[in-house]
Amino acid sequence: MTRIWNVGILGPGKIANRFADSFKHVPEAKVYAIASRDENKAKEFAAAHNVEKYYTSYEQLVKDPAVDLIYIATPHPFHYEQSLLCLNHGKAVLCEKPLALNLRQATEIVAAAKKTKTFFMEGMWSRFFPTIHKTIDLLKSGAIGEIKSLHADFGFSGPVNLEGRLYNMALGGGAQLDVGVYPMFFALLVLGKPDEIKAFSQLASTGADTTTQALFKYKSGAIAHILSSIVADSPKDAHIMGTLGRITVQTPWHKSEKVTLRLNSGETTEFAFPHSGNGFEFQLQHVVRCLEAGETESDEMPHSLSLMMAEVSDEIRRQGGVKYAVD
Ligand SMILES: NC(=O)c1ccc[n+]([C@@H]2O[C@H](COP(=O)([O-])OP(=O)(O)OC[C@H]3O[C@@H](n4cnc5c(N)ncnc54)[C@H](OP(=O)(O)O)[C@@H]3O)[C@@H](O)[C@H]2O)c1
Structure with missing residues (x-):
């Protein structure tokens, strides 16, 4: 049983x-x-x-x-x-x-x-959507050649409550840690740890970043642009552009059901993965598989990726002037 x-x-x-x-x-x-x-x-x-x-x-x-x-x-x-x-x-x-x-x-x-x-x-949870798996498979197969550029964003315009968790620094307020972690995750998953980071933030009166943008530069020449916001709605797009074509994880990319591959020739293929639930089931299924196998770490969302995300977030916040009491 x-x-x-x-x-x-x-x-x-x-x-x-x-x-x-x-x-x-x-x-x-x-x-x-x-x-x-x-x-x-x-x-x-x-x-x-x-x-x-x-x-x-x-x-x-x-x-x-x-x-x-x-x-x-x-x-x-x-x-x-x-x-x-x-x-x-x-x-x-x-x-x-x-x-x-x-x-x-x-x-x-x-x-x-x-x-x-x-x-x-x-x-x-974004890591476990079939659209993200498909994107990684397409990249591994060399479908778009050498990656030159990546863009991912996650911005929304929410109610302003300076006491609430989005603005209150004691509750970890700010766009970078709330939604910025998603586009950052996507860039790090695809391109790895950047060799250079340039980050800019706009701050609320509480010190929380309301919008943060960053550029990640890689020795290969690739550049990633990420954007997050709690005051401006963004398209929630994710694109990877290569020498042979581009991959788009369709909006809202962090829980997408479709990936498009467009080659330089104009040939376009759409891969659809409709969800049966709200999307959290993919992450839960993965965790169950890890527990069944007696793993202490996920191979898809390993500790090393979480540590890289924390390190890059620290640098983005340092450059943007976002500081928590524990820093
Ligand atoms: N994966 C996603 O799509 C997604 C989406 C939204 C949020 N999140 C993440 O989920 C986490 C929770 O977000 P949420 O919006 O669900 O939180 P929330 O509804 O504001 O709070 C969740 C629980 O945290 C405890 N809590 C809240 N404020 C507290 C305070 N001031 N002091 C101590 N405990 C407090 C409460 O537990 P008690 O009932 O015990 O008091 C509350 O029931 C965040 O880290 C966020 O980044 C993820």
Whole structure:
């Protein structure tokens, strides 16, 4: 009989609800427990998602021997402490992006995962969409030749609440850590660590970056341009341009259902991968496969990529003048 993996959710907020909705597409896992500091919220979430257990502290969740994996779904400043809490109790962790506020915290989390030999993965859900797999396959096959340029963006115009998590520095406010991590991830996945970075940010009165743009330069000559914003809606495009043609991950690229390959001859091929769920099922299926195989690290979203993302984010924030108390 197939094993069912018991998932505990830490922090029943906006993203936790979307994550929980994806379980209907992954029968090998179930939301077994929910933990919130607020009993009513825990009860409501448990009722809405048919969850067996609810806890009113995160400590109770990590101590439940029946929990196999914990999904950390709180704002970024809490990821560090909560990841360590889970790992030190031997619980496998899927932690929402960004895994930490800076490289120092990220390095400590990865060290704890290695020391405790416990699975840890940053929840960069875009990594697991079939459109991203197809893009990587096309690049590996040499379909567009030598990469010359890459562009990816993720900007939206949200309500301004200086106390809320998008603007409040104590809650990890700012575009780079909220949505900038997506285009940055795409550039690093395709081209690797840049040899040179130039970054620019516009800041809110709280010190949070409202728009950030960066150029990554590579020894090969390739240049990547990334843009993120919490005040301006962007097309959410991703393009990779090469000597033989270009690949477009169609908007919204971070959860896309279509990839287009356009060769210099004009020949155009569209690859479609319609979703059956909200897209979180791809990441969840991957984590289940890692747990089934007894892995402590994902081969698709490895610790090294998370550490590279934290390092590059630190440099983008340094150049843009974005500083958290823990920096
Ligand atoms: N993958 C994606 O597409 C995606 C999309 C949006 C967000 N995210 C990521 O998911 C994370 C959570 O975002 P969200 O918008 O879902 O968060 P949220 O709804 O604001 O909060 C989620 C939970 O975090 C805890 N929390 C909130 N504010 C807190 C505070 N001031 N102090 C201590 N705990 C607090 C609460 O837990 P209690 O119930 O225990 O109080 C809350 O239920 C962020 O890191 C974000 O980057 C990912």
